[in-house]
Amino acid sequence: xxxxxxxxxxxxxxxxxxxxxxxxxxxxxxxxxxxxxxxxxxxxxxxxxxxxxxxxxxxxxxxxxxxxxxxxxxxxxxxxxxxxxxxxxxxxxxxxxxxxxxxxxxxxxxxxxxxxxxxxxxxxxxxxxxxxxxxxxxxxxxxxxxxxxxxxxxxxxxxxxxxxxxxxxxxxxxxxxxxxxxxxxxxxxxxxxxxxxxxxxxxxxxxxxxxxxxxxxxxxxxxxxxxxxxxxxxxxxxxxxxxxxxxxxxxxxxxxxxxxxxxxxxxxxxxxxxxxxxxxxxxxxxxxxxxxxxxxxxxxxxxxxxxxxxxxxxxxxxxxxxxxxxxxxxxxxxxxxxxxxxxxxxxxxxxxxxxxxxxxxxxxxxxxxxxxxxxxxxxxxxxxxxxxxxxxxxxxxxxxxxxxxxxxxxxxxxxxxxxxxxxxxxxxxxxxxxxxxxxxxxxxxxxxxxxxxxxxxxxxxxxxxxxxxxxxxxxxxxxxxxxxxxxxxxxxxxx
Amino acid sequence: xxxxxxxxxxxxxxxxxxxxxxxxxxxxxxxxxxxxxxxxxxxxxxxxxxxxxxxxxxxxxxxxxxxxxxxxxxxxxxxxxxxxxxxxxxxxxxxxxxxxxxxxxxxxxxxxxxxxxxxxxxxxxxxxxxxxxxxxxxxxxxxxxxxxxxxxxxxxxxxxxxxxxxxxxxxxxxxxxxxxxxxxxxxxxxxxxxxxxxxxxxxxxxxxxxxxxxxxxxxxxxxxxxxxxxxxxxxxxxxxxxxxxxxxxxxxxxxxxxxxxxxxxxxxxxxxxxxxxxxxxxxxxxxxxxxxxxxxxxxxxxxxxxxxxxxxxxxxxxxxxxx
Numbered sequence: 001x002x003x004x005x006x007x008x009x010x011x012x013x014x015x016x017x018x019x020x021x022x023x024x025x026x027x028x029x030x031x032x033x034x035x036x037x038x039x040x041x042x043x044x045x046x047x048x049x050x051x052x053x054x055x056x057x058x059x060x061x062x063x064x065x066x067x068x069x070x071x072x073x074x075x076x077x078x079x080x081x082x083x084x085x086x087x088x089x090x091x092x093x094x095x096x097x098x099x100x101x102x103x104x105x106x107x108x109x110x111x112x113x114x115x116x117x118x119x120x121x122x123x124x125x126x127x128x129x130x131x132x133x134x135x136x137x138x139x140x141x142x143x144x145x146x147x148x149x150x151x152x153x154x155x156x157x158x159x160x161x162x163x164x165x166x167x168x169x170x171x172x173x174x175x176x177x178x179x180x181x182x183x184x185x186x187x188x189x190x191x192x193x194x195x196x197x198x199x200x201x202x203x204x205x206x207x208x209x210x211x212x213x214x215x216x217x218x219x220x221x222x223x224x225x226x227x228x229x230x231x232x233x234x235x236x237x238x239x240x241x242x243x244x245x246x247x248x249x250x251x252x253x254x255x256x257x258x259x260x261x262x263x264x265x266x267x268x269x270x271x272x273x274x275x276x277x278x279x280x281x282x283x284x285x286x287x288x289x290x291x292x293x294x295x296x297x298x299x300x301x302x303x304x305x306x307x308x309x310x311x312x313x314x315x316x317x318x319x320x321x322x323x324x325x326x327x328x329x330x331x332x333x334x335x336x337x338x339x340x341x342x343x344x345x346x347x348x349x350x351x352x353x354x355x356x357x358x359x360x361x362x363x364x365x366x367x368x369x370x371x372x373x374x375x376x377x378x379x380x381x382x383x384x385x386x387x388x389x390x391x392x393x394x395x396x397x398x399x400x401x402x403x404x405x406x407x408x409x410x411x412x413x414x415x416x417x418x419x420x421x422x423x424x425x426x427x428x429x430x431x432x433x434x435x436x437x438x439x440x441x442x443x444x445x446x447x448x449x450x451x452x453x454x455x456x457x458x459x460x461x462x463x464x465x466x467x468x469x470x471x472x473x474x475x476x477x478x479x480x481x482x483x484x485x486x487x488x489x490x491x492x493x494x495x
Numbered sequence: 496x497x498x499x500x501x502x503x504x505x506x507x508x509x510x511x512x513x514x515x516x517x518x519x520x521x522x523x524x525x526x527x528x529x530x531x532x533x534x535x536x537x538x539x540x541x542x543x544x545x546x547x548x549x550x551x552x553x554x555x556x557x558x559x560x561x562x563x564x565x566x567x568x569x570x571x572x573x574x575x576x577x578x579x580x581x582x583x584x585x586x587x588x589x590x591x592x593x594x595x596x597x598x599x600x601x602x603x604x605x606x607x608x609x610x611x612x613x614x615x616x617x618x619x620x621x622x623x624x625x626x627x628x629x630x631x632x633x634x635x636x637x638x639x640x641x642x643x644x645x646x647x648x649x650x651x652x653x654x655x656x657x658x659x660x661x662x663x664x665x666x667x668x669x670x671x672x673x674x675x676x677x678x679x680x681x682x683x684x685x686x687x688x689x690x691x692x693x694x695x696x697x698x699x700x701x702x703x704x705x706x707x708x709x710x711x712x713x714x715x716x717x718x719x720x721x722x723x724x725x726x727x728x729x730x731x732x733x734x735x736x737x738x739x740x741x742x743x744x745x746x747x748x749x750x751x752x753x754x755x756x757x758x759x760x761x762x763x764x765x766x767x768x769x770x771x772x773x774x775x776x777x778x779x780x781x782x783x784x785x786x787x788x789x790x791x792x793x794x795x796x797x798x799x800x801x802x803x804x805x806x807x808x809x810x811x812x813x814x815x816x817x818x
Contacts, residue, residue: 305704325704326707326709343705344705345702348697348699348765349698353691364687369688369691
């Protein structure tokens with residue numbers, strides 16, 4: 001901190017799409033040797049601001065200054081050549097290439113005029129990965145890596161370029177605690193080399209962990225900037241949301257111990273083994289574990305998306321044979337998958353059609369859909385979940401992350417399930433939407449139903465779950481009650 | 496200032512409308528242009544002729560719409576239409592001719608069966624549709640050549656030929672069949688559970704599966720529908736030409752795919768519909784007819800048509816990226 005001219009600065013920038021402003025008045029100052037948190041809810045204009053800083057979009061008004069000089073980047077490549085690099089939420093990995101080839105993509109080291117010097121690339125990539133402390137071999141094929149490892153390669157790719165400003169959009173959303181910690185160390189090393197870093201994340205603990213200054217945006221407008229040490233979590237949340245939020249409570253103790261869903265000796269080779277658990281009426285049961293701990297594979301198998309090799313599944317004491325999601329739905333299970341864009345939603349279809357897809361058979365006779373009934377279901381669902389969309393006829397792709405997640409939940413609820421299984425239900429969505437989803441869980445279980453929630457966010461698990469199952473290497477490492485659990489013990493058990 | 500803002504607002508609305516209805520606009524412009532350019536175009540004879548001509552491609556394009564909505568493709572439709580036409584023709588030859596109803600059932604049945612083979616290999620064996628239907632293109636053509644011994648099957652019964660040549664109240668039978676196919680398909684895609692499944696499977700098969708949609712069954716079914724419609728198209732073609740030709744239907748897949756794509760149905764699946772395809776079919780039909788009327792050689796026609804297809808997709812792409 002403290003240099004007079006910032007590395008990169010936006011002054012009163014604005015940008016609209018089809019007459020609808022995404023950013024009205026955006027300001028940000030990125031200084032050398034600093035990690036700057038850019039905070040705001042979904043739809044606050046963070047992504048649009050970032051896109052203007054990196055040349056993906058051009059501002060309609062206002063100006064961008066590089067070392068105090070006005071600039072106008074016409075393309076990402078242009079910004080990149082000026083030392084500004086972006087790691088976006090969506091991975092840009094090429095799966096069939098090696099790690100080293102991905103790191104040097106677009107700036108391959110040459111041998112002769114047209115050849116690629118693979119040997120030198122591998123050596124330099126290895127040195128880079130070692131310096132960052134990422135345990136990845138440069139000659140591995142990308143397809144063999146986990147999602148978290150791919151994210152680390154993306155980061156190495158950006159860091160491998162010689163740049164002064166690095167913008168990271170939700171870099172830890174797919175990472176477990178241990179991997180995130182490794183990333184933080186790398187980011188801090190960059191800061192110490194005078195790089196200016198913009199860090200965008202909905203994980204507030206991450207921001208307090210590594211950032212030293214912040215900018216808050218709301219409704220496309222700059223709200224406040226300051227030093228991280230001068231703000232607390234509560235005030236930051238209030239700034240982001242724009243209103244006071246109730247302090248989140250821990251859940252009330254369970255009224256009954258009546259099992260709704262029982263799992264006995266569930267196992268699948270290479271993923272998870274011999275899992276037994278009971279999910280009670282009125283319970284929110286958390287599954288906490290790192291990526292690759294088998295937690296997602298386990299819930300996918302419960303729902304019939306993957307086959308389990310062994311084990312029994314009982315709903316209300318009756319044994320079930322589940323050969324596919326249709327059986328699970330019929331048995332009263334519903335599943336909100338981990339990645340709403342990849343496996344959750346049909347992005348090319350409308351909001352309404354996404355909500356009604358699982359329950360069409362209830363809305364139709366002889367295969368013909370009763371339009372009135374469908375309309376009623378969709379209107380009720382959008383009202384219940386407070387889904388903000390111009391109309392339920394627009395494509396679901398146009399909605400913000402939080403609203404998309406609400407559409408997924410609305411779809412799950414349309415079949416009136418008894419058990420809702422959620423894998424990372426609040427990943428990448430803003431604080432306000434998160435709270436609405438938590439409130440919905442409590443309302444749902446109060447009717448005698450139950451929620452099984454996989455999450456890698458410690459706060460979320462502790463604040464919402466009656467009990468927490470810790471997954472480690474495909475096994476249940478421990479079962480904890482939320483009243484007694486401490487954050488540190490969760491992390492310890494999971495890693 | 497506010498006047499200027501209002502003006503840009505109106506301008507935007509007009510541009511939006513053009514964006515959304517660009518293909519329909521193109522069809523109307525084409526129709527008007529042909530009416531002005533050629534005095535013979537806007538006559539009952541010619542328009543009836545166009546309606547008859549577009550029917551076969553229209554029926555195939557409707558089937559292709561189902562396939563492409565699931566992000567698939569079917570290259571074998573010309574060959575399947577040929578074998579269906581030949582099988583049907585063989586039942587209505589000369590003195591031993593059976594009722595045309597039998598021929599229709601046989602033709603459509605053969606088409607649906609071959610479609611089932613395509614669909615099963617795509618849906619259950621997970622082979623790429625391009626490869627599966629490329630194989631079927633060759634297999635079905637070879638089978639047609641063996642079945643017909645490389646010779647046309649002619650001397651068809653008059654009842655059967657009525658299918659391709661007859662009129663009801665001045666409307667050609669092929670056109671009536673095409674219209675029926677369009678209405679049923681439009682309704683199926685728009686208002687039935689099955690239709691929703693087709694869109695969901697094409698838009699995101701993984702999400703569709705999570706939602707309890709029988710993804711493999713849906714994928715298989717669109718090739719069966721395509722096959723059955725090939726049977727229908729093959730019958731009409733045979734009846735119109737009064738003979739089953741072993742080389743019938745060669746390259747028909749190109750016009751069918753072109754009609755679907757020009758209409759705006761996305762090759763990536765999940766977006767589009769029957770209405771769009773009908774517009775695409777009419778555009779191709781009018782281009783063919785217009786070029787014929789103007790005496791443009793069929794060699795040039797191919798070049799013009801090919802360019803229009805690529806141009807249509809290019810325009811569509813830039814239109815979508817503005818969203």
